[in-house]
Amino acid sequence: MADRVIINKKGIVSSVVITATSNATYVVAGNTSTSNVAMAGETIAGATISQIFWGLANTTTGYWTVRRGANTILILNGTGYLDFAGNGLAAIEDAGANVSFSITDNAVGTIRVELQKIPQQNTATDYNYI
Secondary structure, three states: OOEEEEEEEOOOOOEEEEEEOOOEEEOOOEOOOOOOOOOOOOOEEEEEEEEEEEEEOOOOOOEEEEEEOOEEEEEEEOOEEEEOHHHOOOEOOOOOOOEEEEEOOOOOEEEEEEEEEEEOOOHHHHOOOO
16 A cells, blocks of 8 residues: 545545555645545645654654645654644645655655645635625
């Protein structure tokens, strides 16, 4: 298993859970023809990182790097869990950019990330004005 989307929900609270065991990049923004995380009938403006679980077999030299576009936002070593949304501060940096994970050479590990999708808003149909 290199990488895969394991849970994908749309609606009022839409999210996606991604698991990777090797380097992987996911296109976040767009519709199903351009985005790796959009579902049928869904167009996404971006996604925030709400939770991350990770583990590495070789905790002395290995680490995961999490990027949004070209920007490194996290370097994770050992084993751990971060609950950004549960602490009231989802990782919103570069929310419209692709999300990528890379693991150091010769390291063995798994990373699981939950993204909260930000829908593309159409003011003509998404809001009711009084």
